[in-house]
Each structure stands twice: as C-alpha cells, then as structure tokens.
Amino acid sequence: MSLHPEASILFSQLSEPFTGESLFDGLHDTVYFIKNAAGQYVVVNETLVQRCGLKRKSQLIGRTSEEILRPPFGHSFTRQDQALLQSGKPLVGQLELHLYASRDVGWCLTNKYALTGRDGGRIGLVGFSRDLDKHNESTEDYQRLGSAIRFAQESLAHPISVTEMAETAGLSRYQLDRRMRIVFGLNTGQWLLKQRIDRACELLQTTQKSIIDVALETGYADQSAFTRQFGRATGISPSQYRKVELRTQE
Structure with a gap:
C-alpha cells in the first residue's frame, strides 16, 4: 500500500523508524510484535515479555517463538507465520486460544500482516493479539x-x-x-x-x-x-x- 504524500513527507523526517513499540507498551490486554523473515522477534511490547515468563525485552529480541515457548506451542506460531509470509495474505480477526509460557490460557483476536521490502519481497511481519473483553450480563x-x-x-x-x-x-x-x-x-x-x-x-x-x-x-x-x-x-x-x-x- 502506497503512502499518501503527506505521510511520506512525515516519515522521511523521522530521526528513527516508527515501530509502534512505545504505543503498544501501554496496552496491557494486547500482545504486539514485529518479526523478520526468519521468525525472529525484532520489536515486542511489555505484555508479550510478561506472558512469555520473561523480565526484559532483550530476552526476546533475536529469538524465535520456538526458542521461547516450549513445544509444541512455539512451532504452531512458526507455521502460522510461514504461511503468512508465503501467501502474503493478512490474518485478520483470527479467534485463538493462546497458551502462554506462564501456563495461562486466554482467548484473543489476532491480526498479522506481512511486511514488504523495497524489492517487493516479504521481509517480515507485524502482528497483535488482543484479549477478549469480559462481557457484562446485566446489559x-x-x-x-x-x-x-x-x-x-x-x-x-x-x-x-x-x-x-x-x-x-x-x-x-x-x-x-x-x-x-x-x-x-x-x-x-x-x-x-x-x-x-x-x-x-x-x-x-x-x-x-x-x-x-x-x-x-x-x-x-x-x-x-x-x-x-x-x-x-x-x-x-x-x-x-x-x-x-x-x-x-x-
């Protein structure tokens, strides 16, 4: 998708790439990440760090889901990522039951999008998973x-x-x-x-x-x-x- 001219001008003036990391750090019900084509995390938010049972983002950066999560959970994310990178088709509103390293289990809606390089090839992906809200039976x-x-x-x-x-x-x-x-x-x-x-x-x-x-x-x-x-x-x-x-x- 091409950027509007005003957006192109704005992004060209940034001192560093905008990743959304600090923005998503404030969302405690949302896991956010950017991965490269090898499936390694390059950007994560604090919620993902916590749910992986870790203390620092540096413990995730440069590592894959399979290196972080015990089998077979990490492998299932890798399969999903590889399918997305091969097809280029976004994953939108996917209802998933996530099983975390902390042994917690919770439902969320997941969205993932492929990242395209200057040569047109797919160089990675960006995604987020938002927890489902608790419903109010009195409404x-x-x-x-x-x-x-x-x-x-x-x-x-x-x-x-x-x-x-x-x-x-x-x-x-x-x-x-x-x-x-x-x-x-x-x-x-x-x-x-x-x-x-x-x-x-x-x-x-x-x-x-x-x-x-x-x-x-x-x-x-x-x-x-x-x-x-x-x-x-x-x-x-x-x-x-x-x-x-x-x-x-x-």
Missing part, C-alpha cells in the same frame, strides 16, 4: 440475547446454526450479529466456535473421554473435522492439549 443487549445464548449452550452437541439462534432470540441474523459484537466482541459464528472449543478443552482436561467422544459432544460430525478446528484455534491437537497443565486467566 440490555445481553438480556436480549439470553434465549439464543441458552439455546446454544444447551445444544452444543448438535450442529446448530446462526439462523436457529437468531430465530430463538426473535432477531434477524444481522440484529443478532450486531448485538453479539457489542456484548462479546465476536460475531455469532466466532462466539459459537469459542463455546465449542471451551467445552472441548474442559472435557479434555477433566475427563478421560476419547477424542471422538469429545468431538461428538461438542457438535462435530467426526474426529478429523474437530481436530482441524481445534488446531486452528489453539495451534495444537486435542491430544497435545490434554497433556498440558493450564490455568485460566482471570
């Missing part, structure tokens, strides 16, 4: 969604649709989606996915149910579909998740 919007939410939560073992949720709430799909974004910061499809993965994580951590049984209890028709969706959201397989000791972020 009018939440109350209006109550019937749809209860219907979905009681029907997770079935492949319910957004249309069915909207009909239950007496809303159009557009109205339902608008209220879901206001209350949860997610569209209805993302919210449904979060409910299914949350339930699957609970079953994997607290029961000895087989992976296929967990898949069926969370509305998936078969194990392969469940494993693909679970991997996309968490970066690891259900069996790998089962082996990890975690604590949910407050």
